[in-house]
Amino acid sequence: MPSSKxxxxxxxxxxxxxxxxxxxxxLPRTHRILLVERSGTHAFAPSFLWLMTGDRxxxxxxxxxxxxxxxxxxxxxxxxxxxxxxGARVETDGEAIAYDYLVVALGADxxxxxxxxxxxxxxxxTLDGAAGLRAALARFTGGTVALVVSALPYKCPGAPHEAxxxxxxxxxxxxxxxxxxxxxxxxxxxxxxxxxxxxxxAVREMLxxxxxxxxxxxxxxxxxxxxxxxxxxxxxxxxxxLLVAIPPHRGPRLVQxxxxxxETGWVPVDxxxxxxxxxxxxxxxxxxxxxxPGRWKPEVPLMLPKAGVFAHGHALVVAxxxxxxxxxxxxxxxFGGDGYCALEAGxxxxxxxxxxxxxEPSPEIHLKRVGKAWHAGKVLFERWWLxxxxxxxxxxSLALRLGGRxxxxxxxx
Numbered sequence: 001m002p003s004s005k006x007x008x009x010x011x012x013x014x015x016x017x018x019x020x021x022x023x024x025x026x027l028p029r030t031h032r033i034l035l036v037e038r039s040g041t042h043a044f045a046p047s048f049l050w051l052m053t054g055d056r057x058x059x060x061x062x063x064x065x066x067x068x069x070x071x072x073x074x075x076x077x078x079x080x081x082x083x084x085x086x087g088a089r090v091e092t093d094g095e096a097i098a099y100d101y102l103v104v105a106l107g108a109d110x111x112x113x114x115x116x117x118x119x120x121x122x123x124x125x126t127l128d129g130a131a132g133l134r135a136a137l138a139r140f141t142g143g144t145v146a147l148v149v150s151a152l153p154y155k156c157p158g159a160p161h162e163a164x165x166x167x168x169x170x171x172x173x174x175x176x177x178x179x180x181x182x183x184x185x186x187x188x189x190x191x192x193x194x195x196x197x198x199x200x201x202a203v204r205e206m207l208x209x210x211x212x213x214x215x216x217x218x219x220x221x222x223x224x225x226x227x228x229x230x231x232x233x234x235x236x237x238x239x240x241x242l243l244v245a246i247p248p249h250r251g252p253r254l255v256q257x258x259x260x261x262x263e264t265g266w267v268p269v270d271x272x273x274x275x276x277x278x279x280x281x282x283x284x285x286x287x288x289x290x291x292x293p294g295r296w297k298p299e300v301p302l303m304l305p306k307a308g309v310f311a312h313g314h315a316l317v318v319a320x321x322x323x324x325x326x327x328x329x330x331x332x333x334x335f336g337g338d339g340y341c342a343l344e345a346g347x348x349x350x351x352x353x354x355x356x357x358x359x360e361p362s363p364e365i366h367l368k369r370v371g372k373a374w375h376a377g378k379v380l381f382e383r384w385w386l387x388x389x390x391x392x393x394x395x396x397s398l399a400l401r402l403g404g405r406x407x408x409x410x411x412x413x
Contacts, residue, residue, distance in 0.1 A: 008034050008036060009102075013285065015105035026319065028327075032074065037076075040065055041062050044063075048061075049163055051127070054170075085258055101280045101326075115151070123247055142180055147160060147167070147183065147245075148220055148243065148244070149246045150248050155306035157307065160186065164212045165346045166346050183215060184215065189217055191214070194302050219234075260278070260283065266287065272335055274317060285306070292337070292357050294363060313338065314335055338355075342378040351367055353366065353368075
């Protein structure tokens, strides 16, 4: 048997959980898999939108982290404070941990304080934020709702558009459809520019057909909560009654201090293997920056979106590559750039976008017609993800795989 190795995974989100579970499946128990996560509770972020509208309660979309991992995965409830690349160890608020392999899956930090006044906005990008927004919506009786993408990049590029359509449906169900103006502002030139003009036009039509004002190329510079006014760069200011914002995102401080991040604040990796420039150190998911073919305007190259589906795919590749190296096997496992997203449209329906984000000369993304089946699939995936690990590999997993094949789309579990 090879000597015992310790693989340390920082972060218990989608990428960290999948990495830990896949390594535990492939490696003998002589090797240690340590998942470092500051919270003992996992919250399923894709369901925050349903918490916002009252279609979920917080306990329905949270689980103890321990129930979601395989036997053999050790969990250290601690916050990583520093990464010592030269010494191959991680400093936490409790102890120092040596590693043979390191997987950084720390996600993105939210930084509303970087735009004056934005701290007063509601958001659905955190569990507490979504719960607070739900309470505010229950009190809201009419006026202008401004939904603002405050800066780029941000995770889950479909989320602002989903939120707008779900909010429109929420107000319709409350009988406020004619008392609420709903507007979506974004610095992007179109919805989800990484997906190309055809899909962008389709999503814009979905918004406008629901009487949602879509305002591209609006870069937020400040919020005046006293006057309830939004200031945009080179655009007229806008008044609002309720403000919902996607806060600015930034890379975690410790990856910058460790020298893992580029000048952008995100960690550059090999797009196929997710390896960093440091030996036996990988980064996956939202913490990474991965160029892909194409540009959304002449001076701005496209980057792989920050989304759970990609964190999931990254994790499988990294786990396979680490396990193969540890046991002395060969592997050609690589991340291929496939991704997909169920785009909630309200009224129990959703669209479905999928494609090859590494496609040349630009990503090849397609949108399936809006229907109730895609929404049902999203609910099914939520139930699968939040089920105790011992139940996951049973019939529900098989149903998801068969359903994906039937629709001709890739489903990565």
